[in-house]
Amino acid sequence: MRLGSLRRVAAPVAIAAAGALALTGCVASERDQGSGGGDDAAKDTFVFAGSAEPSSLDPAFASDGESFRVARQIFEGLVGVEPGTAEAAPLLAESWDISDDGLEYTFHLVDGVKFHDGTDFDAEAVCANFDRWYEWTGLAAHENLSYYYKAVFGGPGEDSKYDSCEASDAATAVVTLNAPIPEMIPALSLPALSMQSPAAMEEFGADDVQGTADAPQLTEYGKAHPTGTGPYKFVEWKSGESVTLEANEDYRDEIADVKKIVFTVIADGTARRQALEAGDIDGYDLVAPADVAALEEAGFTLLDRDPFNILYLGINQKQEPLDDPLVRQALAHAIDKEALASSTLPEGTEVATQFVPSTVSGYSENVPTYEYDPEKAKELLKEAGAEDLELEFNYPTEVSRPYMPDPAAIYEAISADLEEVGITVTATPEPWAPTYIDTIQGGEKHGIHLLGWTGDYNDTYNFIGTFFGTESMEWGFDDKTVFQAIDDARNAPLEEQEAAYQAANEAIMEFLPGIPLASPVPTLVVAPDVAGYPISPVQDEVYHTITFE
Incomplete structure (x- = not known):
C-alpha cells in the first residue's frame, strides 16, 4: 500500500474546465457552511469527488460503484466485511445459523437499531426486504435494475431460490430457500441487498418504476428518500452536481470527525486532481497513473487497493x-x-x-x-x-x-x-x-x-x-x-x-x-489532513472512522 508523507502543501491552480471550477467552488462553499464558518471552526465536512453521479439512491436497483459508494454511508446489510479485506463479517445480524442442507438461515439481529425515519429495524423489516426482492414484477424485475438479486437468487418470482422469511421474534429472522445458495452469507454484504425501511419504501413508491428497460426512471424513493440504518442520512441530491449526507445522531457506533459528506461529480481526471490541489475537495478515486508521482511528492496521501x-x-x-x-x-x-x-x-x-x-x-x-x-x-x-x-x-x-x-x-x-x-x-x-x-x-x-x-x-x-x-x-x-x-x-x-x-x-x-x-491497481488520494481513510479491496469504505489532523 502506498502512503504519501503527511505534510500540508499549498498548491492552488486554475481549474481547466469552467464547469469543474464552478462546481468545486460550490462544494467549497458548502463545506464552509457545514463547518460553521470562520477560521476557528473545527472541520467536519468531507468532500469526495467521484467520476460520475449515482445511477440511483436505491441500491437494490443499482450495480455501479458510484451508487454503492453513497449507499454504503446510508445503508447497512445483515452482513458486512472485515475492515480492509473481502471477508464476510457480522453487521446488522450479530450472528447466524445455517441448516445442514443449506436451505434455512437463522439471523440473530443487533438489538435497538432504528432506520433513519425512526421505525424499528427488526425481523419483520428483514422479511419485508426479502419479500420485496422476491415480489418484483414488470420493470422492477428486469435484469437491468434488479441485477444483483438475479445474480445471487436467480431472479424474482418463480425463478428465485428464495422461498420465505419468518420473524420468529423481533430479533430473529428465519430465511428459507428452495435451493442452496452457497455464497449467500458473503453475498448479503452487497449494498444491493442492504436493509431498507419498509415504511419509507411504501410511502415513496420504491418499486413504482416507470420508463423502459433501457431507460428506466428513478422512483421518488430512489431520488429523494433513501432510508437505511447507516451512520449517515440523506440530505439532498443536486442531479449532475452532488449528493449531500449528514451524520445520523442516533447511530449506535461513534462517528468521528465527519459530520457531513458531500459527494461531488467531476468527470475529468485532471479536473479532479486540480480540485484537490486547490483545496476544494478532500479526496478522489481512480488517480491517473501519470499523476501519482506528482501528488505523492506534493504531500498528498495515496492509497492503493489490491487489484480485486x-x-x-x-x-x-x-x-x-x-x-x-x-x-x-x-x-x-x-x-x-x-x-x-x-x-x-x-x-x-x-x-x-x-x-x-x-x-x-x-x-x-x-x-x-x-x-x-x-x-x-x-x-x-x-x-x-x-x-x-x-x-x-x-x-x-x-x-x-x-x-x-x-x-x-x-x-x-x-x-x-x-x-x-x-x-x-x-x-x-x-x-x-x-x-x-x-x-x-x-x-x-x-x-x-x-x-x-x-x-x-x-x-x-x-x-x-x-x-x-x-x-x-x-x-x-x-x-x-x-x-x-x-x-x-x-x-x-x-x-x-x-x-x-x-x-x-x-x-x-x-x-x-x-x-x-x-x-489494474486502483489508486485513491486524500488531502494530507485526512487520517484513517478505510481503504478496502471491495470499496466497503464508510467515512465515520475518518479524522482530520
Missing part, C-alpha cells in the same frame, strides 16, 4: 458473426494485452488470462490462452469467412472506473490492434450515466464493448456467476455447458469447490464469451 477486479472486452453474440467462436478467437489473438497494460493502465497491473483475478480461489493455470498473434488472427478471420469484418465498438465516456481509468485510451489501443488485422471498427461512445450501462445490459443493440467488474466479496461465483451464470443481454449467448460448469462449481462440496471452479474457468475460456484484459 477484471477489465474485459465484452462480446455480444446476438450480433453476427460474433456468435462464431473463430471470430471471437481472432479478436483475442489480435489484442496486445501487455502493450495495453503498459500504455494505458496503472503500474502493477496484472494482465488477465481469465475472468477472475489471480488472488481468487478457483483461478486456473490451465485455461486456454490466446497469445498476441496478428497473423493467427487474420487466419482465423479468413477461416470464418469474416475477412471484411465490421464491428460496432461501444465504450463509456465521462467516467473512470477502478478497472478502466481511461476508457477512451483503452478503446484507442484496442481498436488500433483490431484494425491492424483488417477489422473495421465503428466507435459508439456514450456517457456512463445514464445511458451506457442501460445500452449494454438493457438491450441487444451493441457489439463489442468495454466493461469490467470489481469484486464485491471473496467468492469466485461473484465474478463468473455474475457474468455467465445465466443468459443475459450483455453477452447474448445460451450455452448450457458453460452454465452447468458454473452451477456445478457453485454447489460442489467445500473440499471440491476450488477444483470445480478451476474447471469452470477453463470451460469459459474454451468457449470464449469475451476477452479478459487486465486487473
